[in-house]
Amino acid sequence: MKSVYKDKSLANCPNQFNLAEYVLEKSCKNPAKTALEIVSRTGKQSVSFDELKNRILRTGNNLMRVGLKPEDKILLRLGNTITFPIAYLGAISVGIIPVPTASSLTKHELMKLTKVIEPKAIITSESLGTNFHNTQIISETDIEEFSFEGRKAKFKRGNPNRLAYIVFTSGTSNTPRGVQHAHRAIWARKSMHSDWYSLTSNDRLLHAGGLNWTYTLGTGLLDPWSIGATSIVLKDNLTISDIPNVIKNSNATLFAAVPGVYRKLLEQNEELEFPSLRHCFSAGEKLSQNIHDKWRKRTKKFIYEAFGMSECSTFISTNETIGSEIQTIGRPQRGRKVAIINKVTYKPVPIGEVGIIAISSQDQGLMIGYHNENAIKSNGKEWFATGDLGRMKADGFIEHLCRADDILNQGGFRVSPKEVENAFLDLEGLENIVAFNLEIKKDTNVIAVIFTTEVNLFEEELRKHIEERLADYKKPRVYIKVNTIPTLNNGKISRKKLSETYKGTTVDCA
Numbered sequence: 001m002k003s004v005y006k007d008k009s010l011a012n013c014p015n016q017f018n019l020a021e022y023v024l025e026k027s028c029k030n031p032a033k034t035a036l037e038i039v040s041r042t043g044k045q046s047v048s049f050d051e052l053k054n055r056i057l058r059t060g061n062n063l064m065r066v067g068l069k070p071e072d073k074i075l076l077r078l079g080n081t082i083t084f085p086i087a088y089l090g091a092i093s094v095g096i097i098p099v100p101t102a103s104s105l106t107k108h109e110l111m112k113l114t115k116v117i118e119p120k121a122i123i124t125s126e127s128l129g130t131n132f133h134n135t136q137i138i139s140e141t142d143i144e145e146f147s148f149e150g151r152k153a154k155f156k157r158g159n160p161n162r163l164a165y166i167v168f169t170s171g172t173s174n175t176p177r178g179v180q181h182a183h184r185a186i187w188a189r190k191s192m193h194s195d196w197y198s199l200t201s202n203d204r205l206l207h208a209g210g211l212n213w214t215y216t217l218g219t220g221l222l223d224p225w226s227i228g229a230t231s232i233v234l235k236d237n238l239t240i241s242d243i244p245n246v247i248k249n250s251n252a253t254l255f256a257a258v259p260g261v262y263r264k265l266l267e268q269n270e271e272l273e274f275p276s277l278r279h280c281f282s283a284g285e286k287l288s289q290n291i292h293d294k295w296r297k298r299t300k301k302f303i304y305e306a307f308g309m310s311e312c313s314t315f316i317s318t319n320e321t322i323g324s325e326i327q328t329i330g331r332p333q334r335g336r337k338v339a340i341i342n343k344v345t346y347k348p349v350p351i352g353e354v355g356i357i358a359i360s361s362q363d364q365g366l367m368i369g370y371h372n373e374n375a376i377k378s379n380g381k382e383w384f385a386t387g388d389l390g391r392m393k394a395d396g397f398i399e400h401l402c403r404a405d406d407i408l409n410q411g412g413f414r415v416s417p418k419e420v421e422n423a424f425l426d427l428e429g430l431e432n433i434v435a436f437n438l439e440i441k442k443d444t445n446v447i448a449v450i451f452t453t454e455v456n457l458f459e460e461e462l463r464k465h466i467e468e469r470l471a472d473y474k475k476p477r478v479y480i481k482v483n484t485i486p487t488l489n490n491g492k493i494s495r496k497k498l499s500e501t502y503k504g505t506t507v508d509c510a
Helices: 019-023 049-065 083-093 107-117 140-146 190-197 214-227 240-250 259-267 289-299 417-422 459-465 495-501
Strands: 004-006 034-040 043-048 073-077 097-101 121-124 136-139 163-169 177-182 204-207 230-234 254-257 279-282 303-309 313-317 337-341 355-360 383-392 398-403 408-410 413-415 430-441 444-453 478-481
Touching (some): 019 083, 034 049, 034 240, 049 140, 073 107, 083 097, 083 163, 097 107, 136 140, 190 214, 204 240, 214 230, 230 240, 254 259, 303 383, 417 430, 430 495
Parallel strands (some): 073 097, 073 121, 097 163, 121 136, 204 230, 204 254, 254 279, 444 478
Antiparallel strands (some): 034 043, 303 313, 337 355, 355 383, 383 398, 408 413, 430 444
8 A cells, every 4th residue: 555645625726816816805704804913012903804905906006006017026025014915915916926035134135035036126124225236125114005095906817827926945955945836825725724723714813923934924814814714913023922911812712833932932931821722733843742742731722733845835734623643743634645755766655664755746735836947847747745754654644754855944944054054155264164953952953053163263253244144043053163073984964963963062052
């Protein structure tokens, strides 16, 4: 028996389709209902479904009015504000391609992305003060004004396979890769509503992440709105210590975060009693049994886990119907075709055998391809390999083992080790540097670097060097200075071996 799980219960996406229109379709059912709440320490901002839809369509019209056209690309450099989804869906509504990026990206990083994407415009919350190759700069204030002025656009429908938006993933390459998603990607997310969230229109879903992140954007905004539920998001200046009060005061019924957030919440002395919560979600990295058990004991709530990637979002999950089998990452969602394949032959391996977790190349939620690279479906392969190792049980449940590559993971964000290393290359006196994952204590993983120097460089100089070169979530937390970087017998450096060697290091991590 081969490791293949197949379900055909999800219908095909309609022939004429627009992602933004689908997301806002339920807005007319209860127009006065709150669609979004942005919570801060001083209160909250909110917008109704009716206002949200109208502001999105006016924004789409005004983006066209200032010279942008369908298929033009625009970079979004916005934080957790109401403006973010208005700009994002406003662009998609008229066929413009938004490219969300972290508001914490440095100008140096943003410049690199503009060279990759070549956007026609950048929508930013902060003044850039730099000539981005004559790219049009649109401020957050401009978007705010756009959303209240002029006529409303009409949704531009078309082939569901056409490009809708681009998100960046580092993978293991030096340069971040632009993942191109079609309008149909939102249709495939219907599988998550029942097979992960158990989402209803009465829910109030709180997500702890940034809106630029695909996990937050999909789980925290687009999915709740698609079914008419309310989304709750934290203002950028809130911290993890604020979350318990936000859960209680907002009457959130669902809560989503990465494992690291749950771990930090458990480390606090805060009372973790949430009467309004039905259950919680986790994605971004593997949730440990230890965190799950402690959370359930303290809160009496389950954390339901899902597995996915930027290229296909989540497609394997646990849920309240099948129970919380945390030892596995769950079972493939309805409408999915998933297999464990041999990394060389790309053929499914026998049940119980270790291989690469893969999803059908025909999945409606799978990306079109990477920006400036060949479309994935042109390679003729039946399966798209995730790069994660796992094994399938006879009942379809999948056990996740580890990454098949050396991708770094810090706070749920996947980061290319090459990108981290290359940020140090022009530091005078640095001889060699290697980035790797480091477990500094149970359930706490950070990015570490081990380095050698021709002169007497110190940790402070390395930290200062990358201050403007890397976003905070990419910055190493541990610096290890050595005379020689350890290698394997064949002379190669093994990040995995470094992780094992320095596990539990007492080196200070700021």
